[in-house]
Amino acid sequence: MNYFKMLFLLLVISVTAFGQHTISGYVQDGATGEPLIGATVYDTLSQKGTTTNVYGFYSITLKTDAVVLQYSFVGFQSQVRELELVENQKISIELLEISELQELIVNASERNKIEDNTQMSSHDISMDKVNSLPALLGEKDVMKTIQLLPGVQSGSEGTSGVYVRGGGPDQNLILLDGVPVYNASHLFGFFSVFNADAINSVQLTKGGFPAHYGGRLSSVIDIRMKEGNMKKFHGEGSIGLIAAKLLLEGPIIKDKTSFAISARRTYIDLLARPLINSANDGQGNAGYFFYDLNAKLNHKFSDRSRLYASGYFGNDKFYVKSKDKYIDAGTTYENNEDAGLNWGNAIAALRWNYQLTPKLFSNTTITYSKYKFKVGFAAEEIRTNNTGTVKDEYSFAYLSGIQDYAAKIDFDYTPHPDHFIKFGGGYTMHTYTPGVNQYKQDASGFVIDTTFGSDIISAGEFWGYVEDDFKISTRLKVNLGLHFAGFVVNNTTYTSLQPRIAARYMLNENSSLKASYSKMTQYLHLLSNSGIGLPTDLWVPPTDNVKPLDAHQVALGYAQTLAKKYQISVEGYYKTMSNLIEYKDGATFFGNDQSWEDKVEVGKGWSYGAEFMIEKKVGKATGWIGYTLSWSNRQFDNLNFGKPFPYRYDRRNDIGVAFTYEFTESIDIGVVWIYGTGNAFTLGTERYLALDPSSLNANIFGGGAEIEHIESRNNYRAPSYHRLDTGINFHKKKKWGERTISLGVYNMYNRQNPFYLYFTQDDGGNKRLAQASIFPLIPSFTYSFKF
Amino acid sequence: MKQIQISTIVFALILFVGVSSCEKYLDFEVKDKTSKLVVNSLMDGDSLFSANISHSLNILDDGELKHIESASVKILDADDNLVEILTHTTNGNYIGATKPLGGISYKIEVSAPDYATVTATDKLPATINIISADTLGKIDADGDSVLQITIKFQDESSVTNRYILELYTADIISGALFMRPASFSSSDISLGGSGGLGGSDTYFYRQAIFTDNLFDGTIKTLVITTEDTRAYDSFLQLTLSNISNPWYEYRRTVEAHLANQGNPFSQPVIVYNNIENGFGIFGGKMSTRKKISY
Incomplete structure (x- = not known):
């Protein structure tokens, strides 16, 4: 209750400020019209500032006076607007990317320093960095870049799953344009579902969660797709060893x-296919492929109103088909068999941005998200003789998945340069399919069509939040918030009040201490x-017997910018997790005699550690070194x-190094080292x-066990x-655009890293x-x- | 043709780079895992003390697991007074001359040349009183004749009791008694889910293993259903065993361990072990039988 009172009081004080006017608008990439997320807007006279939200929108309220606004964003030339503020103003700015390799951009990013932000335990991942670094089989992968950051661990060799501060792979809220993605992996985890060409920005938050985030324990990976070039038609694509991709974008108007x-x-x-066909004389086929499709439509009704429609559809398919035909005793037998696995996500979102007042920005979203996994087998035998044709059919399928429909509304309210308030709420209707078996038979007049296994479960989740990022003094800034969430399943309602607080205290101009607590x-x-994020993993809801997961995390950190080039951060954290579930000893997702609830045990976990990172974002040489010392137990x-x-991915030491260097505009290299x-x-x-065994149950095993x-x-x-x-990129300007040839070597010194262990004989x-x-x-x- | 050749080369390259797996032997620190004595002994209130003695090997040793026939196997009481020394018969089996008593703690001490001495203690649980067992003939939902048996027994209060329930059909043929285990089902929550071992009518279809977590210190009424064999069997026999915690944990884990060996999709199961300096089990059970005449 005290939280509510405090927030309300702050709100009232903020709103009653007078003698002030508001400047609002968007900050965009001048070449493409893409929003610049997190761009800084700073009045150099009053030394007040703000940043753009995820739609590139900003709002800053200043006293009636002369104003010198500096707009800046890393990698872009800053712009300055001088004006006499006597009324509310709308100023939208288009920043241009720096074309020359020069250090002056340091000045542009001065105001966007790591020590200034209240938010700790957070990283913005540059897509330029993702594209410059070498990748397995040349497939640029944002999730594998995230794995290089401190506090984030990869799973098994080559996989794209992330384990943040001792949490499991399910504890990451992976948002694509604000919509949760449940299984972010292709090819059993070797590649993520995110096509780097289609992504505009990525932010990872692993602690000190602001109140507008909720629903997962360990991290939020907020991925925003490109909005589409508003200025001109543009395309890009690539052909690699295993995949090809193409992006087209441009203005319709x-x-x-x-x-x-x-x-x-x-x-x-x-x-x-030719190999398989030649091997089996065309009597069957087998193969594997995956695909992704991202699409987005963006319409600006006015300076105050925009609509976005976006979608993602991806699928993995592994298939084996065989056919056989023969004649026996005057009867022709034709057998067809078809087996396969397929899994994939489908995501759609419709978002409407509306600027209610210069200080109040709203975003209304309706979303759809579906993940499905299916493994199946179907067979048919057609017998033809002089009496006619008879067909027998059998099929078996195992299905699991989750489907969501959601609606939410979020507000950004900036009543005063010292307050940045967010509030909103939403509702999601979940449908869980935690392992359903389908069996069909139509043979010799005997017909079976049955479904068995775990029941399909419907549940509702609702939430509301309010937070204020406010400056108490020139040194102390606090983000105080409250997230309330509830979940209704069967006849049980769970609710949770989740306080969030983060604070930073400036020690001097270039360094600060930070602390946070979040539930x-x-x-x-x-x-x-498996713990490696296989498609067979089951997403299941809390039930009457299995309670929701809870986590409490405290973190303490130090941030500093050195020589205007190097950002250094050191953080320590302690996290507890309750109501974790694991399969019981000996249990497996196979077997249909029990509901999943009867196969699990409930327990707790805790993790703690220290993270160190030094990063250089500007100049010819950029990159970071991250080190994590951690413990994670269950x-x-x-x-x-x-x-x-110890947790399966308890990892005492973890090092990630990412380095890129631009020799010229035509040649750059990337190096990644992981330990x-x-x-x-x-x-x-x-x-x-x-x-x-005679003393036990002789039906289970024999003697000599x-x-x-x-x-x-x-x-x-x-x-x-x-x-x-290691990798090297050769860029060349062409009449039609630009081409890049990328050569890379994965695992350059041919380290034999363990994927799995087994006993064998030498x-x-x-x-x-x-x-x-x-x-x-x-x-x-x-x-x-x-082009 | 040319297309196929190019495809073949590219596919072979992908196979080489992406799917090839390399094997490498690892140093596995088990050399210090010297062979230990293995004691498998279940005290049964109806039987003489007995034990089977063998030895363990480290996991990398593919040698034969042998029975130990030259061991000294002592049964001691709670004050370390000797109760008796068991005598070897065959194949590492040792047998005594006395029966364990309900409610009494015993210790087993085994020593053998070249092995460290091992010990274990356990208490033989007390006898359980089956108050009644009533039958009712019914027709189930499938139209089959079934026999519903309502069992009442007194659970000991303030201690966690663990039980095994078994049912046998008995035939007397030419004066000889033949007992066959009978399967049964129950919807009682104490026999399934968290209270038992995952569903008595499926996994343990001839034995229900359960605890008194949900009925501690009360008169428990348990309803089970079995096939109605009154037309051709002589009588039914209920066996309710009060089992010690080591025996319960061993039963719970060893069966899951053995049932899932070699299954890459199942979680590994750690088998309960209460033998100090060695491996195996020293557990106890005290059975009560109830004849249900037709």
């Missing part, structure tokens, strides 16, 4: 309506056998006999005979993981523990173009 559409498809299946509640669980009363055990303590595996160390003694869960550390990737017949590595040194080649 210049400076009023634009579109952006991009597509990506792998062609492993097309390349393999997060997650109304969603992921049941995973405890379940009915697992590991109640004793705590991480080995993942934890559960392995038996000794073996012995079980008690005489052996037990593998496991000392504890995750008792073995695999060898450490490290890898060096050449001498001795039993050994072995690791399988899947990615040795891999060269890549990509041809890209822009």
Whole structure:
């Protein structure tokens, strides 16, 4: 209640300010019309400032006086507007990208310094950086760039899953244009679903969560797609070793309506098809591919009103088909079999930005998000003889997934340069399909059409929030907020009041101390056998028996800009998590005799650590070095006999280095180096005979059964993981635009990193523990173009 | 043709770079895992003390797991007074001359040449009183004749009790008694879900293992349903065993461990072990039987 009172009081004080006028508008890329998110607007006379929101909108209220506004954004030339503020003004600014390699941009970014922000534990990921760094098979991947940041760990070799501050892969709220993406992986996690060409901006928040975020425990990855070039028609694309992609964007009505559409498809299946056909005489086929399609339409009704429609559709498909035909005893038999796995996301959003007053900006959104996984098998036999034709059919499918419809409204209110208030709320209707089996048979007059397994569950989630980012003194700035959320499932309603507070205290002009506390509640669980984000993982809701996840996180940090070029941050954190779920000992997602609720155990987790990062964002040489020292543990009363055990991705030391260097406008290089303590595996160390089975249940196993003694869960550390990737990009201007040839080497020193462990026998017949590595040194080649 | 050749080369390249997996042997620190004594012993109030003694090997040793036939197997009471020394019969099996008593704690101590001495303690639970077992013939939803059995028993208060419920059909043929385990089902929450071991009528279809978490210290009424065999069987026998915690944990974990060995999709199961300096189980059960005559 005190929170509400305090926020209300602040609001009243802010609103009653008088003798002031508001300047509002948008800050955009002058070449494309794309919004510049987080651009700084700063009055050098009053030393008041603000930043643009995710739509490029800003609003700043200043006293009636002379104003010198500086608009700046990293990598863009700043602009200055001088005016006498006697009434409300609308000023939209278009900044131009710096074309020459020069250090002067340091001045432009002076006001956007890391130590100024109240927000801690957050990173803006530059898409230029994503595109400059080398990538596995040349596929630029924003999720793999995020893995290089401190506090973020990758899962297994080559996969794009992220594990933030000891949390699981389900604890990341991955938003694409504000819509949650449930499974962000293609090809069993080796690539993410995000086509780098279609992305405008990416921000990662891993702690000190502002109140407008909610629904996940560990991180928010806010990805914004390109709005579409408002100025001119533009295209870009690439052809790589495994995939090709194309982006087209441009104005439908210049400076009023634009579109952006991009597509990506792998062609492993097309390349393999001739081989497979020749191998089986055309009697079948098999293959794998994935595709993505991003589309966006953006219409400006007026300076106050804009509408955006966006969509993402992606799918992975693995298929095996076979057919067989033969004649026996006068009957022709024709057999067709079709098996496959497919999974994918479909996402759609309709957003309406409306500027209610110069100080009040609204965004109304309706969204749709669906993730589905299906593994199935279908067979038919057609028998034809002189009496006629008979067809027998069988099919089996296992389905899981989640589907959301949501509506939300968000407001940005800037009553005073010292207050930036956000408030809003929303509702999501979830439909969970946590493992449903379909069996159909139509054979010899015997017809079965049945569905069994876990029940489909519908649930509603609602939330509201208010936060104020306000300056208490020239040194102290606080972001105070409250997030309230609820979840209704079956006959149970869960609610959660989540206080959020973050503060920064300027020690001097270039350094600050930061601290934050946040409580997060997650109304969603992921049941995973593998922990690497396989499509078989089940998304399940809280129920009467399985409670929502809760986390409390405190963080303390120090931020400094050195020599106007280097940003340094050091942070420590402690996080507790409750109501985590894990499969019971021996349980698996296969098997239909039990509901998923009967297969899980509920426990808790805690993680703590320190993160260090030094980053250089400007100049010919840019990049960062991140280091994380961390611990992450779990405890379940009915697992590991109640004793705590390390989380699978408990990683004591984690280092990520990303470096790019522009030799000339035509040539740049990128280098990535990763080091991480080995993942934890559960392995038996000794073996012995079980008690005489006649004393047990003889129906389960026979005599002479052996037990593998496991000392504890995750008792073995695999060898450490490290890898060096390098790449070089050759750019060349052409009459029609620009082409880039990218050459890269993944795992340059051919480190054999462990993907999984197993026992085997060596050449001498001795039993050994072995690791399988899947990615040795891999060269890549990509041809890209822009016009 | 040319297209196929190019495709073949490119695909072979992709296969090489993307799918090839390399095997590498790892140093696995198990050499210090010396062979230990393995004691498997279940105290049963109806039977003489017995134990099976064998040895363990480290996981990288593919040698045969052998029974130990030269061990000294002692049963001691709570004050370390010798109760008896078990005698070897065959295949590492050792047997005594006395039966364990309900409510009494025992210790087993096993030593053998070249092995460290191992010990374990457990208490044989007390006998449970089955107050009544009433039957009712019914027709179930499928039209089959079933027998509903209502069992009442007194649960001991203030301690966690663990039970195994079994049902047998008995035939007397030519004067000889033949007992067969019978399957049964129950909707009682104590037998399934968190109170038991995941559904008595499915996984443990002949034995229900459960705890008194939901009925501690009360007279428990348990309703089970079985096939109605009154037309051709002589009688039914209910066996309700009060089992010790080590035996409960061992049963719970060893069956899951063995049932999931080699399944890459299942979680690994750690088997309960209460043998100090060694492996295995020293547990106890005290059974009460109730004959249900037709």
